[in-house]
Amino acid sequence: MKQEEIGLRVRRIKHGTVIDHIAAGQALNVLRILGITDRSNEVVSVVMNVSDRKKDIVKIEDRELKPEEVDKIALISPDATINIIRDYEVVAKHRVILPSQIEGVVRCMNPNCITNTDEPVRPRFVIHRNDAVELHCVYCGRVISERIADFLI
Amino acid sequence: MIRHVINITDLSRDEIDRILDRAAELEPIAHRGSSNILSGRILATLFYEPSTRTRLSFDAAMKRLGGDVIDFGPIESSSIAKGENLADTISVISGYADAIVLRHPKEGAARMASEFSSVPVINAGDGAGQHPTQTLLDLYTIRKESHLSNVKIALVGDLRYGRTVHSLAHALSLYNARIYLVSPDQLQMPDSIKGDLINSGTRITETTDIDDIIDVVDVLYLTRIQKERFPDPGEYQMVAGSYRITNETLRNVKDDLIIMHPLPRAGEIDCEVDASKHAIYFKQSFYGVPVRMAILSMVME
Numbered sequence: 001m002k003q004e005e006i007g008l009r010v011r012r013i014k015h016g017t018v019i020d021h022i023a024a025g026q027a028l029n030v031l032r033i034l035g036i037t038d039r040s041n042e043v044v045s046v047v048m049n050v051s052d053r054k055k056d057i058v059k060i061e062d063r064e065l066k067p068e069e070v071d072k073i074a075l076i077s078p079d080a081t082i083n084i085i086r087d088y089e090v091v092a093k094h095r096v097i098l099p100s101q102i103e104g105v106v107r108c109m110n111p112n113c114i115t116n117t118d119e120p121v122r123p124r125f126v127i128h129r130n131d132a133v134e135l136h137c138v139y140c141g142r143v144i145s146e147r148i149a150d151f152l153i
Numbered sequence: 154m155i156r157h158v159i160n161i162t163d164l165s166r167d168e169i170d171r172i173l174d175r176a177a178e179l180e181p182i183a184h185r186g187s188s189n190i191l192s193g194r195i196l197a198t199l200f201y202e203p204s205t206r207t208r209l210s211f212d213a214a215m216k217r218l219g220g221d222v223i224d225f226g227p228i229e230s231s232s233i234a235k236g237e238n239l240a241d242t243i244s245v246i247s248g249y250a251d252a253i254v255l256r257h258p259k260e261g262a263a264r265m266a267s268e269f270s271s272v273p274v275i276n277a278g279d280g281a282g283q284h285p286t287q288t289l290l291d292l293y294t295i296r297k298e299s300h301l302s303n304v305k306i307a308l309v310g311d312l313r314y315g316r317t318v319h320s321l322a323h324a325l326s327l328y329n330a331r332i333y334l335v336s337p338d339q340l341q342m343p344d345s346i347k348g349d350l351i352n353s354g355t356r357i358t359e360t361t362d363i364d365d366i367i368d369v370v371d372v373l374y375l376t377r378i379q380k381e382r383f384p385d386p387g388e389y390q391m392v393a394g395s396y397r398i399t400n401e402t403l404r405n406v407k408d409d410l411i412i413m414h415p416l417p418r419a420g421e422i423d424c425e426v427d428a429s430k431h432a433i434y435f436k437q438s439f440y441g442v443p444v445r446m447a448i449l450s451m452v453m454e
Contacts, residue, residue: 112280114261120240121265139261140282141160143345 010045016061018083018090019073024049026077027056029149033072033105034065067097072105074098075133076149098133101126106135106144106151113140123153157267158275158448161285161320166327173293175447176440182217183443191220194453197250198224199242200277201233201257206416206438207277207286211254214445220453223250243269251453255279273452281316287415288320290444291374294437298411299371307333307366309396310376310421312342317415318376319346326353333366334359337392340382363396368405373398373431375414375421399423403431413437 022030027046031037036044043061050057070082074096084092104122108115115123115137125135125144135144144151158164164172182188196215200208215222225231233242239262246253247270255263256277263276263283278284295301306325308318312334322332322342332350334342334357341359350357360366367373378396383389397420398412414422414434426432 108261110260112258112260114239114257114259114265114279117238117259119238119265121268137261139264140280141260 010047010057010059012088013045013059013061013085014088016042016059016063016085017065017070018085019058019060019065019070020055020081020083021077022056022058022073022080023077024053024055026149027058029076029152030056030058030073030080032152033076034060034069036060067094068099071097071099072102075102075105075127075135076152078129078133098127098129101138102135105153106148107153108137108140108142109144109151110137110140110142113137113142115139156273156452157263157270158273158285158452159263159267160276160283161288161324164285169289169292169324169327172289172444172447172451173296175451176289176293176443177297179218179446179450180440180443183214183439183446187217187219189219190450191215191218191453194218194220194251195249196220196222196252196254196449197246198222198254198277199246199256200224201228201239201255201262202278204256204277206441207256207284210438210441211275211277211445211449214442214449217442218446218450220251220449239266240269243274247271252449275448275452278316281314283320284316285320286441286445286448287317288324289448290437290441291317291321291413291415292324293440293444294413294433295372295411297440298433298436299409301328301330303329303331304372305331305333305370306372306374307335307363307370308342308374308376309335309363310378311340311382312336312376313340314379314382315376318342318374321374322346322350322355326350326355330355332357333370335361335363335366335396337361337378337395340378363402367402368407371407371410373406373410373412375412375418377417377419377421379419393420397421397423398426400425400429403429406431 027048042063045059047057064084073080080096083090103124107123115121124138128134212222243266252273254275254277255266258280260280260282262279267274312318378393380389410431411433412431
């Protein structure tokens with residue numbers, strides 16, 4: 001499917017952020033990571049499984065996402081790109097960059113980890129990238145290497 | 154300067170060597186001696202889980218150094234019973250003491266405590282996680298009673314769930330050890346740890362039969378095989394029996410072989426072995442005192 005046809009599906013936005021090249025099927029998790037819920041006010045368009053199920057696209061109007069907000073997306077979709085739109089023009093475009101640490105985004109998969117208790121501590125992980133993305137819990141040492149989206153907070 | 158002691162892998166070989174050197178200096182005091190190295194200092198021991206030797210050896214270590222020890226007594230009569238969380242307890246206690254020793258049932262508890270504490274935190278076991286002072290006393294024992302560099306050591310028993318052997322294996326990889334992993338099939342060392350060892354250049358060999366290796370090693374490190382790991386009690390009996398050490402098992406071992414065990418034992422070593430020159434496990438337990446003295450003096454100096 002060509003880009004113009006996608007344009008027909010979801011109109012161009014005047015101002016805001018377009019997140020493109022999201023791994024197919026991960027758009028809803030991207031919204032979760034960005035903290036966009038049913039209580040959010042932004043106009044959001046979600047397109048899933050376009051270009052022959054190869055990717056998802058999320059468009060958020062009137063909000064320019066900062067790099068530290070979007071880089072967390074790299075956890076579930078390392079090839080995503082961020083386009084900042086002003087007056088229908090792309091004024092900035094970059095790929096998400098996997099941060100070296102994340103805090104408060106993913107919970108530890110170890111039920112006996114101190115971060116899964118009532119203690120006032122946010123789950124924190126050091127990120128390693130070999131072939132796949134690996135999250136190492138700073139507290140208990142448990143490693144999450146598969147189905148990271150299942151552990152999003 | 155060492156601040157917190159949370160995980161053995163936080164320590165470099167150089168830092169480990171310095172702790173072991175200091176323990177060697179302090180060992181004469183640990184033998185019925187006394188000193189004023191930490192006089193006027195207070196250690197808080199917070200044990201959220203029962204412990205005998207770890208708790209008592211920290212107590213003994215602090216007192217041999219001339220310091221004092223406080224604790225919160227039985228959990229039932231403390232503020233924890235009123236629901237106070239660990240973070241608050243640590244914030245409060247770090248105002249009362251010069252260092253904190255913590256044992257807690259949750260993995261990562263000690264790391265978290267170190268973030269809330271204004272004084273050094275020493276991890277005395279967090280759930281199935283880390284117990285670095287056990288590893289340090291194991292290393293001290295190997296260095297003192299055998300040799301650390303290029304040591305040939307067999308880790309025997311429950312290598313799957315035993316945190317002691319996981320930490321020890323990681324630490325031994327700093328000393329170019331030759332490690333033999335001896336366990337029943339269902340209790341093998343996890344692949345992630347074997348991977349770490351291989352990546353660090355450590356040579357490892359796995360076997361299920363202790364007789365394959367017993368005659369070539371310098372150190373035999375035994376661990377408890379727990380009944381609850383086996384669905385069938387008959388299978389447990391058979392497997393545990395095949396790893397039991399008796400004088401007969403030791404017939405052809407190296408003359409200077411040492412046998413270690415973190416204790417308490419559950420039948421892995423027959424009592425008849427206690428009298429043999431190879432039996433080091435009670436000495437090993439004693440070495441917990443000088444090693445913990447070294448750690449306490451280094452974090453509070």
